[in-house]
Amino acid sequence: MGTRPLLNRRLTGMGTTIFVEMSALAVATGSVNLGQGFPDTDGPASIAQAAADAVLAGKGNQYPPGPGVPELRSAIAEHQQRFYGLTYDPDTEVLVTAGATEALAAALLALLEPGDEVIAFEPFYDSYAACIAMAGATRVPLTLRAPGFRPDLDELRALITPRTRLLLLNTPHNPTGTVLTPEELAAIAELAVEHDLLVITDEVYEHLVFSGTHHPLAALPGMRERTVSISSAGKTFSFTGWKVGWVTSSPELVAAVRTAKQYLTFVSAGPFQYAVAEALRLPDSYFEDFRADLTRKRDLLSAGLTAAGFRVFEPQGTYFITTDITPLGEKDGLEFCRSLPERCGVVAIPNVVFYDNTEAGRSHVRFTFCKRDAVLEEAIERLARRQGR
Known part of the structure; x- marks a missing residue:
């Protein structure tokens, strides 16, 4: 050796x-x-029971479909419409993953080439750095500074170079708890369109906003076709061990992410997918x-x-x-x-x-x-x- x-x-x-x-x-x-x-x-006990019922009924105990079981993909599409007015085709614009962590890994591995630059807000969740590195790309941090931890949009603009391929955003933001405002999101969207950048948004805490409101970047003009939106069931439903996440995006971007994802886990969490479909339909x-x-x-x-x-x-x-x-x-x-x-x-x-x-x-x-x-x-x-x- x-x-x-x-x-x-x-x-x-x-x-x-x-x-x-x-x-x-x-x-x-x-x-x-x-x-x-x-x-x-x-x-919720009812959701745990739904998982147990799926196992005993033989639902998902063998390999589920690569993109995810149809019931869950439909529930994810309904969730995006219900909460944000975003319309996604469950057959071509939704992909189920082994948690948000795999979704991030698959998206970064699919969309980056060696030499590309990725701008991400720091402090950033540790898997971001690892996945960018595994893709051979370079992370470019935009530092969120105390006490407000707001992004400096002028600094963001200055960080963009001809090598910038992608913006990686996390809102609500772990670990600072920052929730991007509509004004901040609009400015980021304008920069992404102006420089023809892809965007990955990590939205796993979308239902844990205490002040302000969560606004998906994909809903803004020019963003749907360039944004890979990622979320998961773990944080919202307190079943972090189930590792059920998802991607919503355009057919082209979902196809790209799916290409990488199929060689990571192929599929996962079969019975839990049926339970998460029920969880997403819980009442307000x-x-x-x-x-x-x-x-x-x-x-x-x-x-x-x-x-x-x-x-x-x-x-x-x-x-x-x-x-x-x-x-x-x-x-x-x-x-x-x-x-x-x-x-x-x-x-x-x-x-x-x-x-x-x-x-x-x-x-x-x-x-x-x-x-x-x-x-x-x-x-x-x-x-x-x-x-x-």
């Missing part, structure tokens, strides 16, 4: 994800895990109650973190809160998060791992609030004890 490294050089520096490291720390120390973003309660009250419950949890954890001395940047969406540890006399978020389990029995995620421009996020730490009230209250109590408050 010689002296050549075993790992593809494009993935140098992308070892075990921070989520694995911090979740292992949580187990080893018996800490309250407010790091990885998964709920500690399941979604489900989505309203879900949002109201998470808003209350956000406010509970925000108040606790503020009382413990953190500077809290209140999120407009998602189920994460970004904080600044500088008021605690701390500067290094990674060091802080690695020591926090031993110091007070709480696990969080250092935002610096989501940045290329590491100084911008060095003192920022992310907590998730998609947990039971008792868990959040225990974490708050432990953090308060550490501060002597």
